[in-house]
Amino acid sequence: MRSIPLLLLGGAIAVPASAGTVTVTIPRLNVAEYHKPYVAVWVEPVGGGAPRTIAVWYDVKLLGNEPGTKWLSDLRTWWRKGGRSMAMPADGVSGATRGPGRHTIPLPRNLRPGNYVLNVEAARETGGRELVTVPITVPSGAGNATGRTELGAVTFSR
Amino acid sequence: MRSLAPSLLAAVAVLAIPTSASAHRQWLLPSETSVSGTDSWVTVDAAISNDLFYPDHVAMQTGAINVTQPDGSEGKIQNAATGRYRSMFDVQIDKPGTWKIGTFATNVSGSFKLNGEDWTVGRRRGPPPAGANAAPPRTVATVAEIPAGATDIKLTEAINRNEVFVTSDAPTAIVLKPTGKGLEFDPQTHPSDLVANEPAKFRFLIDSKPAAGLKVTLVPGGKRFRDAESAQELTTGADGVIDVRWPFAGVYWLNVSASDANSSIPNAAQRRMSYTTTLEVPAP
Numbered sequence: 001m002r003s004i005p006l007l008l009l010g011g012a013i014a015v016p017a018s019a020g021t022v023t024v025t026i027p028r029l030n031v032a033e034y035h036k037p038y039v040a041v042w043v044e045p046v047g048g049g050a051p052r053t054i055a056v057w058y059d060v061k062l063l064g065n066e067p068g069t070k071w072l073s074d075l076r077t078w079w080r081k082g083g084r085s086m087a088m089p090a091d092g093v094s095g096a097t098r099g100p101g102r103h104t105i106p107l108p109r110n111l112r113p114g115n116y117v118l119n120v121e122a123a124r125e126t127g128g129r130e131l132v133t134v135p136i137t138v139p140s141g142a143g144n145a146t147g148r149t150e151l152g153a154v155t156f157s158r
Numbered sequence: 159m160r161s162l163a164p165s166l167l168a169a170v171a172v173l174a175i176p177t178s179a180s181a182h183r184q185w186l187l188p189s190e191t192s193v194s195g196t197d198s199w200v201t202v203d204a205a206i207s208n209d210l211f212y213p214d215h216v217a218m219q220t221g222a223i224n225v226t227q228p229d230g231s232e233g234k235i236q237n238a239a240t241g242r243y244r245s246m247f248d249v250q251i252d253k254p255g256t257w258k259i260g261t262f263a264t265n266v267s268g269s270f271k272l273n274g275e276d277w278t279v280g281r282r283r284g285p286p287p288a289g290a291n292a293a294p295p296r297t298v299a300t301v302a303e304i305p306a307g308a309t310d311i312k313l314t315e316a317i318n319r320n321e322v323f324v325t326s327d328a329p330t331a332i333v334l335k336p337t338g339k340g341l342e343f344d345p346q347t348h349p350s351d352l353v354a355n356e357p358a359k360f361r362f363l364i365d366s367k368p369a370a371g372l373k374v375t376l377v378p379g380g381k382r383f384r385d386a387e388s389a390q391e392l393t394t395g396a397d398g399v400i401d402v403r404w405p406f407a408g409v410y411w412l413n414v415s416a417s418d419a420n421s422s423i424p425n426a427a428q429r430r431m432s433y434t435t436t437l438e439v440p441a442p
Contacts, residue, residue, distance in 0.1 A: 065197060073194040076440050080353065084192070085328040131442075 018106030019113075019138045022054065024120055025152030028100035035125040036097035037150060038071060040078035041105055046115040046135070051081045055105045056094045074123040077131050081119075102153075113138050122150040183377070184218055184434060185411055186260060186322045187211045191438040192350055193326045196252050200324050202235075202259060204245040210379040210411045211436075213244035220245045222263060226333045228255025228326075235259075255330035256350060260321025260435075264340075266301050266423055268313035279304060279313060301423065313426040317341065320434040325350035338366040341416050341431035346399065349435070354407035355442040361399045362414060364431065368398025374414040376402060407441035 022041060041055040056078075059068030069088050073079045088094055092108075118136045123129040130150035134143045144155040187203040203211065204218035217240045225233030238247040249259055267280030278297040298304060304311065317340035323333070329350040336342045347358035362369045377389040392400040394414075404410070413434045421429035 067195065067197065069195050070197065071194065073190075073192050076192075077353075077442065079192065079194070080351065080440075084194070084325075 019111040020107045022105045023155045027152045037122040037124040040075045043116040198251040217245040226258040254327040256325045258333035265316045270308040270311040311425040315421040315426045315429045317431045323349040352439045358402045379409045
């Protein structure tokens, strides 16, 4: 059975592993009470169509009466655009929150070429919330934008 | 002058029904309208006051509050309490979908003559007549109690709704399905899909038919933090629809009232209807 995963890996090397890379910068904030932000990354086709969630970072370890999923709706735009229809955890999409720094996220390889708006939304406990949007062309076009408070640079590159 | 008193009482009884005819606004304010998952509770404030959403006049009674679960079955309120200015209660949101929380009240009031004396129908408001020898008030509580010999029966039917919507995870529409009775809210934009930078379309129906020419009032809460009340009055078109453009993100109180002569109650020449809801409009 070991040969099957190896075969898949071989296929992944032969063609581009992803449709591009999104880099999200979470800024270091000098605040009295800091919690790592919840972040959602999704793309919306420019010509209309369903948004597709690429990544959701939330407190996956917090369970019980008030699980980490309780505050996913604080990512209010993502929530309205489709987050509320997703089941968490989502395979290959959801993960733990991340601290300040640059984080890279590959766009799924099966994302069809075309024009999209890349959305990155961050919401922080006892902090603010920000949405950064970047128009992108998959697979070739690069783009970037910078948040002002909760997010730093957001870039898309090949 | 004696004959005036009972009809005055009747008028008071009609006015006491919560409609937009009264300056005071009855409101329900849920702590949130979009929740993630089914481990949530919302806590709701219920009061009657001029300014939204400041409880500074009287509490709304919680006895008539109904909960409709996303599948249409009846739910319940919990931990209800009534203070001087405000009532509160909780609803456990333990199923995904859109919930409806609020009141649906029908009431008939009016007057009739019996043996030349004026009587009123409907629960009498106000203090009892002063003095031990005062005549008992000439009133009956319900239409069924109107005696056989009554003449000049004049009745008004009132149908009032005040409801809010809370959605867990993805919104659903079962609780929004019109019942066909009285003035109803038939939103084309789901109340849980509202956002400040997108217009919303709301339709109003009377007995399932589009209600044209109704004046719909929308008042944002939090007047204390700005100068203008920023209320808008919109008129429904021939299709019963209003197009709402939100001046800013916030919580809005919506109220519309209507009256017609199409009551299903015999001898009710007039029917008054009102619809009230509270809408949460997030920033984009």
